Amino acid sequence: MGRVGVLLLNLGGPERLEDVRPFLFNLFSDPEIIRLPIKGLQKPLAWLISTLRASKSQENYRQIGGGSPLLKITEAQATALQQRLAEMGREVSVYIGMRYWNPFTEEAIERIKRDHIKKLVILPLYPQFSISTSGSSFRVLEEMWQQDPYLRLTEYTLIPSWYDHPTYLGAMADLIARELEQCPNPDQVHIFFSAHGVPQSYVEEAGDPYQREIEECTRAIMRTLNRPNQYTLAYQSRVGPVEWLKPYTEDALKGLGEQGIKNLLVVPISFVSEHIETLQEIDIEYREVAEEAGIEHFQRVPALNTHPMFIESLSQLVVRSLEEKPTTFEQITHPKANMKMYPQERWEWGMTTAAEVWNGRLAMIGFLAIIIELITGQGPLHFVGLL
Ligand SMILES: C=CC1=C(C)c2cc3[nH]c(cc4nc(cc5[nH]c(cc1n2)c(C)c5CCC(=O)O)C(CCC(=O)O)=C4C)c(C)c3C=C
Numbered sequence: 001m002g003r004v005g006v007l008l009l010n011l012g013g014p015e016r017l018e019d020v021r022p023f024l025f026n027l028f029s030d031p032e033i034i035r036l037p038i039k040g041l042q043k044p045l046a047w048l049i050s051t052l053r054a055s056k057s058q059e060n061y062r063q064i065g066g067g068s069p070l071l072k073i074t075e076a077q078a079t080a081l082q083q084r085l086a087e088m089g090r091e092v093s094v095y096i097g098m099r100y101w102n103p104f105t106e107e108a109i110e111r112i113k114r115d116h117i118k119k120l121v122i123l124p125l126y127p128q129f130s131i132s133t134s135g136s137s138f139r140v141l142e143e144m145w146q147q148d149p150y151l152r153l154t155e156y157t158l159i160p161s162w163y164d165h166p167t168y169l170g171a172m173a174d175l176i177a178r179e180l181e182q183c184p185n186p187d188q189v190h191i192f193f194s195a196h197g198v199p200q201s202y203v204e205e206a207g208d209p210y211q212r213e214i215e216e217c218t219r220a221i222m223r224t225l226n227r228p229n230q231y232t233l234a235y236q237s238r239v240g241p242v243e244w245l246k247p248y249t250e251d252a253l254k255g256l257g258e259q260g261i262k263n264l265l266v267v268p269i270s271f272v273s274e275h276i277e278t279l280q281e282i283d284i285e286y287r288e289v290a291e292e293a294g295i296e297h298f299q300r301v302p303a304l305n306t307h308p309m310f311i312e313s314l315s316q317l318v319v320r321s322l323e324e325k326p327t328t329f330e331q332i333t334h335p336k337a338n339m340k341m342y343p344q345e346r347w348e349w350g351m352t353t354a355a356e357v358w359n360g361r362l363a364m365i366g367f368l369a370i371i372i373e374l375i376t377g378q379g380p381l382h383f384v385g386l387l
C-alpha cells in the first residue's frame, strides 16, 4: 500500500464576525440545504438569506466570543488521531476538509494530491449520516472524483456513519456518567438528548436515514450507560418555515417543566465538537426556556472534542476501514435530482407553465422581501423564521 491519508469532513464555522455572512452564503448555496427547482435561483436566494440573517447570526457568535471554535477543535482532533494511529504502527497523514468555511474540502484534496496519497479514508465527523451533512460533503467529493483523472487513480473508502461504534458509545456514556456523578441524586436526573434537526421531508421523501440513526444511537448510549435514568430525545436548531423533526427541543423542555422535572442533563448528540449550537443555543437560549418552564438545575454534557476514548474510536474506524472492502460514493443515499428540499409547499416540479409563472413570482417576492426587510428591519423573512 502507498501513502495513506485520512480526510476528516466537517461543516466549518466562521472564525471572525466578518466571516459570518460569507459563511452563511456558502451554506445556503448548498442544494443539500436548500434546493430550488431552478438552479439559477439558488445563488440569489442564498445571497438574500445570508445578507438578511447575518446580523442575528453575528450576535449569536458575539455571545460565544466572536467566532466558531470548530476549526481549532477539529485540528486538535486531527493531531490526536494522527498520533494515536502512529502509536498503533500506522503512519497516516490526517487532513481536514470543511464544507462551508476554511480549510475547504477542495483545498484538502489539493494537499492530498500534492502529498501523493495513494489510499484515502474519508471520515465525516458526524456520527449519524444526513443528506444535509456527510451526504453534502460526499457529493462534492464525488463530483471531484468524476472530473479529475488523477483522483480516479487514488483508492478511497467512505465511512458513511458510525453512531453505533462501541468505543464511541463508551465515550458518550463516560461523559454522561461523569456529569451524573456530580449531582446529589444522580438517578433522579432526567437525561435530555438534543439532536440537530432536519426538515421532515428529508426523512420522509428523500430517505435520509438520519432520524433512525439518531434514535438508535440514543438507545445504544442509554444501554451503554446502564443506569435507571428517564430520558427524552428532541431536535434543535430549526431554520425556516417548514416542519422539522419533532419534538422540537423548546417544546420538549416546556413539557418536562410541566411534568415537574427539576433536574436536567442535556446531551448534544449530532456533533462531536463544541460549536455555536452547544455554546449559544443550548447553554444560553434553551437554558432560559428550561428555567422559565420550572426546571431548576440545567446542566450540559461537554462535547467529545479530544476525549481519549473518542479519538480511540476514530482510530479503530480508520484501521477497520483499511482492512475491509472499500465503500464507494455509489453506495451512499443520494436525494433524487428533482427532490424538493426546501421551501416546502404543494408543487408540481419540472418546467411546466406553472413553474415558469411561479419562478417569476418567486423572484418578485424575493426582491420585495429585500426591500421591506431593509427598510423596516421586519418583514416576510422574519415572519417565516428565516431571519
Ligand atoms: C449533524 C449536525 C447538523 C445538521 C443535520 C445540520 C443541518 C442543517 N443546518 C442548517 C442550517 C444552519 N446550520 C448552521 C450552523 C451549524 N450547523 C451544524 C450542524 C448541523 N446542521 C453546526 C455544527 C453548525 C455550527 C457551526 C459553527 O459555527 O460552529 C447555520 C449557521 C448558524 C446560524 O445562523 O444559526 C445554519 C443557518 C439547515 C437548514 C440544515 C438542514 C437542512
Ligand SMILES: [Fe+2]
Pocket (backbone or CB within 6 Å): 196
Ligand atoms: Fe446546521
Ligand SMILES: [Fe+2]
Pocket (backbone or CB within 6 Å): 237, 277, 281
Ligand atoms: Fe442554529
